[in-house]
Amino acid sequence: MKALVYRGLNTIKLEDKPKPEIQDPTDAIVKIKYTTICGSDLHILAGHVPTCKEGTTIGHEGMGTIDSIGDGVKSFKVGDKALISAISACSTCSNCKRGMLSHCDKAGWILGHTIDGTQAEYVRIRLADSSLHKVPDGIDEKAIVMLSDIVPTGYEVGVLAGQVKPGSTVAVVGVGPVGLGATLTAKLLSPSLLIAIDKDPARLEAAKKMGATHAIDSSKEDPEKIVKELTGGLGCDCVIEAVGVPATFELCQNLIAFGGTIANIGVHGAPAKLALDKLWGYNIAITMGFVNTTSTETLTRMFQAGTLKLDDMITHEYNLQKEGEQAYATFGAAAKHKALKMIINTEA
Ligand SMILES: [Zn+2]
Ligand SMILES: [Zn+2]
The missing domain is CATH 3.40.50.720 (NAD(P)-binding Rossmann-like Domain)
Known part of the structure:
Protein backbone atom coordinates (compact mmCIF):
# COMPACT_ATOMS: atom_id res chain seq x y z
CA MET A 1 0.00 0.00 0.00
CA LYS A 2 1.01 3.65 -0.38
CA ALA A 3 1.81 5.76 2.68
CA LEU A 4 3.19 9.24 3.40
CA VAL A 5 6.31 8.63 5.46
CA TYR A 6 8.39 11.00 7.60
CA ARG A 7 11.99 10.81 6.37
CA GLY A 8 13.73 13.39 8.54
CA LEU A 9 13.85 17.17 8.56
CA ASN A 10 11.36 18.70 6.10
CA THR A 11 11.10 15.44 4.18
CA ILE A 12 7.90 13.55 3.48
CA LYS A 13 7.93 10.67 0.98
CA LEU A 14 5.18 8.68 -0.65
CA GLU A 15 6.36 5.10 -0.21
CA ASP A 16 5.22 1.49 -0.53
CA LYS A 17 4.69 -0.15 2.84
CA PRO A 18 3.21 -3.51 3.84
CA LYS A 19 -0.48 -3.39 4.73
CA PRO A 20 -0.78 -3.31 8.55
CA GLU A 21 -2.01 -6.43 10.34
CA ILE A 22 -3.86 -7.11 13.58
CA GLN A 23 -1.28 -7.41 16.39
CA ASP A 24 -3.45 -7.24 19.51
CA PRO A 25 -7.02 -8.51 20.06
CA THR A 26 -8.21 -4.90 20.56
CA ASP A 27 -6.86 -3.72 17.17
CA ALA A 28 -8.82 -2.84 14.05
CA ILE A 29 -7.45 -2.27 10.57
CA VAL A 30 -9.24 0.61 8.83
CA LYS A 31 -9.21 1.06 5.06
CA ILE A 32 -8.82 4.82 4.80
CA LYS A 33 -11.23 6.69 2.55
CA TYR A 34 -10.40 10.26 3.54
CA THR A 35 -7.57 11.68 5.62
CA THR A 36 -6.08 15.15 6.08
CA ILE A 37 -2.93 17.01 7.09
CA CYS A 38 -2.70 18.81 10.43
CA GLY A 39 -0.46 21.59 11.73
CA SER A 40 1.04 18.95 14.06
CA ASP A 41 2.26 17.05 10.99
CA LEU A 42 4.17 20.16 9.93
CA HIS A 43 5.66 20.35 13.46
CA ILE A 44 6.92 16.79 12.95
CA LEU A 45 8.48 17.69 9.59
CA ALA A 46 10.10 20.75 11.16
CA GLY A 47 11.79 18.48 13.71
CA HIS A 48 9.81 19.81 16.72
CA VAL A 49 8.55 16.33 17.70
CA PRO A 50 11.64 14.20 18.40
CA THR A 51 9.46 11.34 19.70
CA CYS A 52 8.35 10.76 16.08
CA LYS A 53 11.00 8.61 14.43
CA GLU A 54 12.03 8.55 10.79
CA GLY A 55 10.07 5.95 8.86
CA THR A 56 6.76 6.65 10.63
CA THR A 57 3.64 7.07 8.50
CA ILE A 58 2.25 10.50 9.41
CA GLY A 59 -1.37 11.47 10.12
CA HIS A 60 -3.88 11.19 12.96
CA GLU A 61 -7.12 12.24 11.28
CA GLY A 62 -9.39 10.37 8.90
CA MET A 63 -12.31 8.07 8.25
CA GLY A 64 -12.78 4.80 6.45
CA THR A 65 -14.18 1.30 6.57
CA ILE A 66 -13.28 -1.46 9.03
CA ASP A 67 -11.22 -4.00 7.07
CA SER A 68 -10.51 -6.47 9.90
CA ILE A 69 -10.81 -6.64 13.69
CA GLY A 70 -9.20 -8.51 16.55
CA ASP A 71 -11.23 -10.91 18.72
CA GLY A 72 -11.47 -8.33 21.51
CA VAL A 73 -13.21 -5.60 19.48
CA LYS A 74 -16.88 -5.48 20.50
CA SER A 75 -18.41 -2.29 19.07
CA PHE A 76 -17.36 -2.53 15.41
CA LYS A 77 -17.61 -5.17 12.73
CA VAL A 78 -15.96 -5.55 9.32
CA GLY A 79 -17.58 -3.16 6.83
CA ASP A 80 -18.60 -0.51 9.42
CA LYS A 81 -17.70 3.07 8.67
CA ALA A 82 -15.54 4.64 11.34
CA LEU A 83 -14.19 8.07 12.24
CA ILE A 84 -10.66 7.88 13.62
CA SER A 85 -9.97 9.90 16.76
CA ALA A 86 -6.63 11.70 16.93
CA ILE A 87 -6.43 10.35 20.49
CA SER A 88 -6.33 6.59 21.02
CA ALA A 89 -7.44 5.53 24.48
CA CYS A 90 -8.24 2.43 26.52
CA SER A 91 -11.19 3.98 28.47
CA THR A 92 -10.28 1.92 31.56
CA CYS A 93 -7.04 3.36 33.02
CA SER A 94 -7.10 5.99 35.78
CA ASN A 95 -6.46 8.88 33.39
CA CYS A 96 -9.15 7.73 30.95
CA LYS A 97 -11.63 7.38 33.82
CA ARG A 98 -10.93 10.99 34.78
CA GLY A 99 -11.70 12.05 31.20
CA MET A 100 -8.01 12.59 30.45
CA LEU A 101 -7.98 10.36 27.37
CA SER A 102 -5.07 12.32 25.93
CA HIS A 103 -3.02 11.03 28.89
CA CYS A 104 -4.19 7.39 28.61
CA ASP A 105 -1.61 5.10 30.21
CA LYS A 106 -1.68 2.83 27.17
CA ALA A 107 -2.07 5.28 24.29
CA GLY A 108 -2.95 9.02 23.85
CA TRP A 109 -1.58 10.80 20.78
CA ILE A 110 0.21 7.83 19.25
CA LEU A 111 -1.17 7.79 15.69
CA GLY A 112 1.24 9.21 13.16
CA HIS A 113 3.55 9.95 16.07
CA THR A 114 4.87 6.85 17.83
CA ILE A 115 3.03 4.35 15.58
CA ASP A 116 2.10 4.51 11.89
CA GLY A 117 -0.73 6.93 11.16
CA THR A 118 -3.59 7.62 8.81
CA GLN A 119 -1.99 9.10 5.70
CA ALA A 120 -1.96 5.71 4.03
CA GLU A 121 -4.35 3.28 2.36
CA TYR A 122 -4.73 1.30 5.59
CA VAL A 123 -4.05 2.06 9.26
CA ARG A 124 -3.90 -0.09 12.37
CA ILE A 125 -6.00 1.44 15.16
CA ARG A 126 -5.13 0.27 18.66
CA LEU A 127 -7.82 0.00 21.36
CA ALA A 128 -10.36 0.29 18.54
CA ASP A 129 -13.54 0.26 20.68
CA SER A 130 -12.60 3.52 22.38
CA SER A 131 -10.44 5.08 19.63
CA LEU A 132 -12.98 4.95 16.80
CA HIS A 133 -16.43 6.50 16.44
CA LYS A 134 -19.36 5.28 14.34
CA VAL A 135 -20.08 7.34 11.23
CA PRO A 136 -23.84 7.82 10.82
CA ASP A 137 -25.34 6.86 7.44
CA GLY A 138 -25.88 9.62 4.92
CA ILE A 139 -23.38 11.99 6.49
CA ASP A 140 -20.78 13.99 4.49
CA GLU A 141 -17.79 11.65 4.82
CA LYS A 142 -15.24 14.31 3.94
CA ALA A 143 -16.53 16.96 6.34
CA ILE A 144 -16.75 14.52 9.27
CA VAL A 145 -12.94 14.19 9.13
CA MET A 146 -12.90 17.67 10.74
CA LEU A 147 -14.12 15.88 13.89
CA SER A 148 -11.01 13.67 14.19
CA ASP A 149 -9.05 16.47 15.79
CA ILE A 150 -9.36 20.15 14.88
CA GLY A 289 -3.75 21.21 27.38
CA PHE A 290 -4.34 18.44 24.90
CA VAL A 291 -7.70 17.57 23.40
CA ASN A 292 -9.33 14.56 25.07
CA THR A 293 -11.82 14.01 22.23
CA THR A 294 -14.60 13.44 24.77
CA SER A 295 -16.82 15.83 22.77
CA THR A 296 -16.57 13.93 19.48
CA GLU A 297 -19.89 12.10 19.81
CA THR A 298 -21.75 15.29 20.78
CA LEU A 299 -20.21 17.21 17.89
CA THR A 300 -21.10 14.35 15.52
CA ARG A 301 -24.74 14.61 16.60
CA MET A 302 -24.70 18.37 16.03
CA PHE A 303 -23.12 17.83 12.61
CA GLN A 304 -25.77 15.25 11.78
CA ALA A 305 -28.52 17.60 12.97
CA GLY A 306 -27.18 20.40 10.78
CA THR A 307 -26.39 22.80 13.64
CA LEU A 308 -22.64 22.43 13.07
CA LYS A 309 -21.47 23.11 9.52
CA LEU A 310 -18.04 21.72 8.71
CA ASP A 311 -17.63 21.72 4.93
CA ASP A 312 -16.43 25.34 4.72
CA MET A 313 -13.25 24.16 6.39
CA ILE A 314 -12.20 22.10 3.34
CA THR A 315 -10.44 24.11 0.63
CA HIS A 316 -8.46 21.50 -1.33
CA GLU A 317 -8.62 17.82 -2.25
CA TYR A 318 -5.78 15.56 -3.36
CA ASN A 319 -5.31 11.90 -4.15
CA LEU A 320 -2.92 10.06 -1.85
CA GLN A 321 -1.37 7.79 -4.43
CA LYS A 322 -0.89 10.48 -7.07
CA GLU A 323 -0.58 13.76 -5.17
CA GLY A 324 0.27 12.98 -1.55
CA GLU A 325 3.50 14.97 -1.56
CA GLN A 326 1.85 17.82 -3.47
CA ALA A 327 -0.75 18.08 -0.70
CA TYR A 328 2.08 18.75 1.77
CA ALA A 329 3.61 21.38 -0.51
CA THR A 330 0.28 23.22 -0.65
CA PHE A 331 -0.45 22.93 3.08
CA GLY A 332 3.11 24.04 3.89
CA ALA A 333 2.44 27.28 1.97
CA ALA A 334 -1.12 27.62 3.25
CA ALA A 335 -1.37 31.43 3.04
CA LYS A 336 -0.25 31.49 -0.59
CA HIS A 337 -2.82 28.85 -1.56
CA LYS A 338 -5.59 30.10 0.79
CA ALA A 339 -5.54 26.59 2.23
CA LEU A 340 -7.47 25.64 5.37
CA LYS A 341 -7.92 21.86 5.46
CA MET A 342 -7.19 19.52 2.60
CA ILE A 343 -8.91 16.21 2.10
CA ILE A 344 -6.65 13.43 0.86
CA ASN A 345 -8.66 10.63 -0.74
CA THR A 346 -7.36 7.15 -1.43
CA GLU A 347 -9.41 6.40 -4.54
CA ALA A 348 -7.24 4.23 -6.79
ZN1 LIG B 1 -4.52 17.07 13.89
ZN1 LIG C 1 -6.51 4.78 29.19
Whole structure:
Protein backbone atom coordinates (compact mmCIF):
# COMPACT_ATOMS: atom_id res chain seq x y z
CA MET A 1 0.00 0.00 0.00
CA LYS A 2 1.01 3.65 -0.38
CA ALA A 3 1.81 5.76 2.68
CA LEU A 4 3.19 9.24 3.40
CA VAL A 5 6.31 8.63 5.46
CA TYR A 6 8.39 11.00 7.60
CA ARG A 7 11.99 10.81 6.37
CA GLY A 8 13.73 13.39 8.54
CA LEU A 9 13.85 17.17 8.56
CA ASN A 10 11.36 18.70 6.10
CA THR A 11 11.10 15.44 4.18
CA ILE A 12 7.90 13.55 3.48
CA LYS A 13 7.93 10.67 0.98
CA LEU A 14 5.18 8.68 -0.65
CA GLU A 15 6.36 5.10 -0.21
CA ASP A 16 5.22 1.49 -0.53
CA LYS A 17 4.69 -0.15 2.84
CA PRO A 18 3.21 -3.51 3.84
CA LYS A 19 -0.48 -3.39 4.73
CA PRO A 20 -0.78 -3.31 8.55
CA GLU A 21 -2.01 -6.43 10.34
CA ILE A 22 -3.86 -7.11 13.58
CA GLN A 23 -1.28 -7.41 16.39
CA ASP A 24 -3.45 -7.24 19.51
CA PRO A 25 -7.02 -8.51 20.06
CA THR A 26 -8.21 -4.90 20.56
CA ASP A 27 -6.86 -3.72 17.17
CA ALA A 28 -8.82 -2.84 14.05
CA ILE A 29 -7.45 -2.27 10.57
CA VAL A 30 -9.24 0.61 8.83
CA LYS A 31 -9.21 1.06 5.06
CA ILE A 32 -8.82 4.82 4.80
CA LYS A 33 -11.23 6.69 2.55
CA TYR A 34 -10.40 10.26 3.54
CA THR A 35 -7.57 11.68 5.62
CA THR A 36 -6.08 15.15 6.08
CA ILE A 37 -2.93 17.01 7.09
CA CYS A 38 -2.70 18.81 10.43
CA GLY A 39 -0.46 21.59 11.73
CA SER A 40 1.04 18.95 14.06
CA ASP A 41 2.26 17.05 10.99
CA LEU A 42 4.17 20.16 9.93
CA HIS A 43 5.66 20.35 13.46
CA ILE A 44 6.92 16.79 12.95
CA LEU A 45 8.48 17.69 9.59
CA ALA A 46 10.10 20.75 11.16
CA GLY A 47 11.79 18.48 13.71
CA HIS A 48 9.81 19.81 16.72
CA VAL A 49 8.55 16.33 17.70
CA PRO A 50 11.64 14.20 18.40
CA THR A 51 9.46 11.34 19.70
CA CYS A 52 8.35 10.76 16.08
CA LYS A 53 11.00 8.61 14.43
CA GLU A 54 12.03 8.55 10.79
CA GLY A 55 10.07 5.95 8.86
CA THR A 56 6.76 6.65 10.63
CA THR A 57 3.64 7.07 8.50
CA ILE A 58 2.25 10.50 9.41
CA GLY A 59 -1.37 11.47 10.12
CA HIS A 60 -3.88 11.19 12.96
CA GLU A 61 -7.12 12.24 11.28
CA GLY A 62 -9.39 10.37 8.90
CA MET A 63 -12.31 8.07 8.25
CA GLY A 64 -12.78 4.80 6.45
CA THR A 65 -14.18 1.30 6.57
CA ILE A 66 -13.28 -1.46 9.03
CA ASP A 67 -11.22 -4.00 7.07
CA SER A 68 -10.51 -6.47 9.90
CA ILE A 69 -10.81 -6.64 13.69
CA GLY A 70 -9.20 -8.51 16.55
CA ASP A 71 -11.23 -10.91 18.72
CA GLY A 72 -11.47 -8.33 21.51
CA VAL A 73 -13.21 -5.60 19.48
CA LYS A 74 -16.88 -5.48 20.50
CA SER A 75 -18.41 -2.29 19.07
CA PHE A 76 -17.36 -2.53 15.41
CA LYS A 77 -17.61 -5.17 12.73
CA VAL A 78 -15.96 -5.55 9.32
CA GLY A 79 -17.58 -3.16 6.83
CA ASP A 80 -18.60 -0.51 9.42
CA LYS A 81 -17.70 3.07 8.67
CA ALA A 82 -15.54 4.64 11.34
CA LEU A 83 -14.19 8.07 12.24
CA ILE A 84 -10.66 7.88 13.62
CA SER A 85 -9.97 9.90 16.76
CA ALA A 86 -6.63 11.70 16.93
CA ILE A 87 -6.43 10.35 20.49
CA SER A 88 -6.33 6.59 21.02
CA ALA A 89 -7.44 5.53 24.48
CA CYS A 90 -8.24 2.43 26.52
CA SER A 91 -11.19 3.98 28.47
CA THR A 92 -10.28 1.92 31.56
CA CYS A 93 -7.04 3.36 33.02
CA SER A 94 -7.10 5.99 35.78
CA ASN A 95 -6.46 8.88 33.39
CA CYS A 96 -9.15 7.73 30.95
CA LYS A 97 -11.63 7.38 33.82
CA ARG A 98 -10.93 10.99 34.78
CA GLY A 99 -11.70 12.05 31.20
CA MET A 100 -8.01 12.59 30.45
CA LEU A 101 -7.98 10.36 27.37
CA SER A 102 -5.07 12.32 25.93
CA HIS A 103 -3.02 11.03 28.89
CA CYS A 104 -4.19 7.39 28.61
CA ASP A 105 -1.61 5.10 30.21
CA LYS A 106 -1.68 2.83 27.17
CA ALA A 107 -2.07 5.28 24.29
CA GLY A 108 -2.95 9.02 23.85
CA TRP A 109 -1.58 10.80 20.78
CA ILE A 110 0.21 7.83 19.25
CA LEU A 111 -1.17 7.79 15.69
CA GLY A 112 1.24 9.21 13.16
CA HIS A 113 3.55 9.95 16.07
CA THR A 114 4.87 6.85 17.83
CA ILE A 115 3.03 4.35 15.58
CA ASP A 116 2.10 4.51 11.89
CA GLY A 117 -0.73 6.93 11.16
CA THR A 118 -3.59 7.62 8.81
CA GLN A 119 -1.99 9.10 5.70
CA ALA A 120 -1.96 5.71 4.03
CA GLU A 121 -4.35 3.28 2.36
CA TYR A 122 -4.73 1.30 5.59
CA VAL A 123 -4.05 2.06 9.26
CA ARG A 124 -3.90 -0.09 12.37
CA ILE A 125 -6.00 1.44 15.16
CA ARG A 126 -5.13 0.27 18.66
CA LEU A 127 -7.82 0.00 21.36
CA ALA A 128 -10.36 0.29 18.54
CA ASP A 129 -13.54 0.26 20.68
CA SER A 130 -12.60 3.52 22.38
CA SER A 131 -10.44 5.08 19.63
CA LEU A 132 -12.98 4.95 16.80
CA HIS A 133 -16.43 6.50 16.44
CA LYS A 134 -19.36 5.28 14.34
CA VAL A 135 -20.08 7.34 11.23
CA PRO A 136 -23.84 7.82 10.82
CA ASP A 137 -25.34 6.86 7.44
CA GLY A 138 -25.88 9.62 4.92
CA ILE A 139 -23.38 11.99 6.49
CA ASP A 140 -20.78 13.99 4.49
CA GLU A 141 -17.79 11.65 4.82
CA LYS A 142 -15.24 14.31 3.94
CA ALA A 143 -16.53 16.96 6.34
CA ILE A 144 -16.75 14.52 9.27
CA VAL A 145 -12.94 14.19 9.13
CA MET A 146 -12.90 17.67 10.74
CA LEU A 147 -14.12 15.88 13.89
CA SER A 148 -11.01 13.67 14.19
CA ASP A 149 -9.05 16.47 15.79
CA ILE A 150 -9.36 20.15 14.88
CA VAL A 151 -12.99 20.86 15.80
CA PRO A 152 -12.96 18.90 19.11
CA THR A 153 -9.66 20.64 19.89
CA GLY A 154 -11.11 24.10 19.24
CA TYR A 155 -14.22 23.22 21.23
CA GLU A 156 -12.72 21.44 24.24
CA VAL A 157 -9.42 23.27 24.71
CA GLY A 158 -10.71 26.66 23.49
CA VAL A 159 -14.45 27.12 23.98
CA LEU A 160 -15.25 24.79 26.89
CA ALA A 161 -12.02 25.39 28.82
CA GLY A 162 -12.50 29.12 28.10
CA GLN A 163 -15.95 29.06 29.78
CA VAL A 164 -17.77 30.57 26.79
CA LYS A 165 -21.44 31.16 27.68
CA PRO A 166 -24.42 32.84 26.01
CA GLY A 167 -23.59 36.53 25.79
CA SER A 168 -19.84 36.08 26.37
CA THR A 169 -17.39 38.34 24.60
CA VAL A 170 -14.86 36.12 22.85
CA ALA A 171 -11.63 36.77 20.94
CA VAL A 172 -9.87 34.06 18.95
CA VAL A 173 -6.22 34.88 18.32
CA GLY A 174 -5.17 32.91 15.22
CA VAL A 175 -7.84 31.51 12.91
CA GLY A 176 -6.07 28.65 11.21
CA PRO A 177 -8.01 25.35 11.17
CA VAL A 178 -8.05 24.92 14.97
CA GLY A 179 -8.88 28.59 15.61
CA LEU A 180 -11.69 28.22 13.09
CA GLY A 181 -12.84 25.10 14.95
CA ALA A 182 -13.02 27.28 18.07
CA THR A 183 -14.87 30.02 16.15
CA LEU A 184 -17.45 27.58 14.73
CA THR A 185 -18.17 25.97 18.09
CA ALA A 186 -18.08 29.21 20.11
CA LYS A 187 -20.82 30.46 17.78
CA LEU A 188 -23.04 27.56 18.90
CA LEU A 189 -23.09 29.11 22.40
CA SER A 190 -24.37 32.54 21.22
CA PRO A 191 -21.56 34.86 22.26
CA SER A 192 -22.38 38.57 22.01
CA LEU A 193 -19.02 39.29 20.37
CA LEU A 194 -16.84 36.80 18.50
CA ILE A 195 -13.70 38.55 17.32
CA ALA A 196 -11.23 36.82 14.98
CA ILE A 197 -7.63 38.09 14.97
CA ASP A 198 -5.09 36.99 12.34
CA LYS A 199 -2.65 38.36 9.76
CA ASP A 200 -4.08 36.35 6.86
CA PRO A 201 -7.04 37.98 5.06
CA ALA A 202 -8.26 34.63 3.66
CA ARG A 203 -8.44 33.13 7.16
CA LEU A 204 -10.23 36.21 8.51
CA GLU A 205 -12.72 35.91 5.66
CA ALA A 206 -13.29 32.25 6.56
CA ALA A 207 -13.76 33.18 10.23
CA LYS A 208 -16.47 35.69 9.31
CA LYS A 209 -18.18 33.05 7.19
CA MET A 210 -18.08 30.70 10.18
CA GLY A 211 -19.66 33.18 12.56
CA ALA A 212 -17.10 35.76 13.71
CA THR A 213 -18.79 39.11 14.31
CA HIS A 214 -15.56 41.06 13.76
CA ALA A 215 -12.26 40.37 12.02
CA ILE A 216 -9.06 42.19 12.95
CA ASP A 217 -6.03 42.06 10.62
CA SER A 218 -3.22 42.35 13.14
CA SER A 219 -0.70 43.17 10.39
CA LYS A 220 -2.58 46.42 9.77
CA GLU A 221 -4.64 47.16 12.88
CA ASP A 222 -4.03 47.23 16.64
CA PRO A 223 -6.08 44.35 18.13
CA GLU A 224 -5.81 45.70 21.68
CA LYS A 225 -7.25 49.09 20.71
CA ILE A 226 -10.10 47.61 18.67
CA VAL A 227 -11.02 44.98 21.30
CA LYS A 228 -11.13 47.71 23.97
CA GLU A 229 -13.40 49.80 21.74
CA LEU A 230 -15.72 46.89 20.99
CA THR A 231 -16.02 45.90 24.66
CA GLY A 232 -16.41 49.37 26.17
CA GLY A 233 -12.90 49.16 27.61
CA LEU A 234 -13.49 45.85 29.42
CA GLY A 235 -11.64 43.34 27.24
CA CYS A 236 -13.04 39.90 26.43
CA ASP A 237 -14.51 37.30 28.80
CA CYS A 238 -12.71 34.56 26.87
CA VAL A 239 -9.54 34.90 24.83
CA ILE A 240 -8.52 31.82 22.88
CA GLU A 241 -4.88 31.47 21.78
CA ALA A 242 -4.58 29.29 18.67
CA VAL A 243 -1.15 30.13 17.28
CA GLY A 244 1.52 28.94 19.73
CA VAL A 245 4.16 31.69 19.71
CA PRO A 246 5.12 34.03 22.60
CA ALA A 247 3.77 37.19 20.90
CA THR A 248 0.23 35.85 20.54
CA PHE A 249 0.10 34.47 24.10
CA GLU A 250 1.29 37.85 25.35
CA LEU A 251 -1.37 39.60 23.22
CA CYS A 252 -4.05 37.44 24.89
CA GLN A 253 -2.99 38.88 28.27
CA ASN A 254 -3.74 42.38 26.94
CA LEU A 255 -7.21 41.42 25.68
CA ILE A 256 -8.62 39.67 28.76
CA ALA A 257 -11.36 41.19 30.93
CA PHE A 258 -11.43 40.98 34.76
CA GLY A 259 -12.81 37.55 35.65
CA GLY A 260 -12.09 36.14 32.20
CA THR A 261 -10.33 33.03 30.94
CA ILE A 262 -7.38 32.77 28.59
CA ALA A 263 -7.66 29.39 26.90
CA ASN A 264 -4.41 28.39 25.25
CA ILE A 265 -4.68 25.86 22.42
CA GLY A 266 -1.42 26.74 20.66
CA VAL A 267 1.47 24.28 20.74
CA HIS A 268 4.38 26.32 22.08
CA GLY A 269 8.03 25.64 21.33
CA ALA A 270 9.44 28.51 23.42
CA PRO A 271 8.65 30.08 26.80
CA ALA A 272 6.33 33.12 26.77
CA LYS A 273 6.09 36.01 29.24
CA LEU A 274 3.33 35.93 31.82
CA ALA A 275 2.66 39.45 33.17
CA LEU A 276 1.93 38.31 36.73
CA ASP A 277 2.72 41.79 38.04
CA LYS A 278 -0.22 43.12 36.04
CA LEU A 279 -2.59 40.14 36.06
CA TRP A 280 -2.33 38.82 39.63
CA GLY A 281 -5.37 40.84 40.69
CA TYR A 282 -7.48 40.24 37.56
CA ASN A 283 -9.41 37.19 38.88
CA ILE A 284 -8.65 35.38 35.66
CA ALA A 285 -7.87 31.79 34.76
CA ILE A 286 -5.40 30.46 32.21
CA THR A 287 -6.05 27.01 30.79
CA MET A 288 -4.05 24.81 28.42
CA GLY A 289 -3.75 21.21 27.38
CA PHE A 290 -4.34 18.44 24.90
CA VAL A 291 -7.70 17.57 23.40
CA ASN A 292 -9.33 14.56 25.07
CA THR A 293 -11.82 14.01 22.23
CA THR A 294 -14.60 13.44 24.77
CA SER A 295 -16.82 15.83 22.77
CA THR A 296 -16.57 13.93 19.48
CA GLU A 297 -19.89 12.10 19.81
CA THR A 298 -21.75 15.29 20.78
CA LEU A 299 -20.21 17.21 17.89
CA THR A 300 -21.10 14.35 15.52
CA ARG A 301 -24.74 14.61 16.60
CA MET A 302 -24.70 18.37 16.03
CA PHE A 303 -23.12 17.83 12.61
CA GLN A 304 -25.77 15.25 11.78
CA ALA A 305 -28.52 17.60 12.97
CA GLY A 306 -27.18 20.40 10.78
CA THR A 307 -26.39 22.80 13.64
CA LEU A 308 -22.64 22.43 13.07
CA LYS A 309 -21.47 23.11 9.52
CA LEU A 310 -18.04 21.72 8.71
CA ASP A 311 -17.63 21.72 4.93
CA ASP A 312 -16.43 25.34 4.72
CA MET A 313 -13.25 24.16 6.39
CA ILE A 314 -12.20 22.10 3.34
CA THR A 315 -10.44 24.11 0.63
CA HIS A 316 -8.46 21.50 -1.33
CA GLU A 317 -8.62 17.82 -2.25
CA TYR A 318 -5.78 15.56 -3.36
CA ASN A 319 -5.31 11.90 -4.15
CA LEU A 320 -2.92 10.06 -1.85
CA GLN A 321 -1.37 7.79 -4.43
CA LYS A 322 -0.89 10.48 -7.07
CA GLU A 323 -0.58 13.76 -5.17
CA GLY A 324 0.27 12.98 -1.55
CA GLU A 325 3.50 14.97 -1.56
CA GLN A 326 1.85 17.82 -3.47
CA ALA A 327 -0.75 18.08 -0.70
CA TYR A 328 2.08 18.75 1.77
CA ALA A 329 3.61 21.38 -0.51
CA THR A 330 0.28 23.22 -0.65
CA PHE A 331 -0.45 22.93 3.08
CA GLY A 332 3.11 24.04 3.89
CA ALA A 333 2.44 27.28 1.97
CA ALA A 334 -1.12 27.62 3.25
CA ALA A 335 -1.37 31.43 3.04
CA LYS A 336 -0.25 31.49 -0.59
CA HIS A 337 -2.82 28.85 -1.56
CA LYS A 338 -5.59 30.10 0.79
CA ALA A 339 -5.54 26.59 2.23
CA LEU A 340 -7.47 25.64 5.37
CA LYS A 341 -7.92 21.86 5.46
CA MET A 342 -7.19 19.52 2.60
CA ILE A 343 -8.91 16.21 2.10
CA ILE A 344 -6.65 13.43 0.86
CA ASN A 345 -8.66 10.63 -0.74
CA THR A 346 -7.36 7.15 -1.43
CA GLU A 347 -9.41 6.40 -4.54
CA ALA A 348 -7.24 4.23 -6.79
ZN1 LIG B 1 -4.52 17.07 13.89
ZN1 LIG C 1 -6.51 4.78 29.19
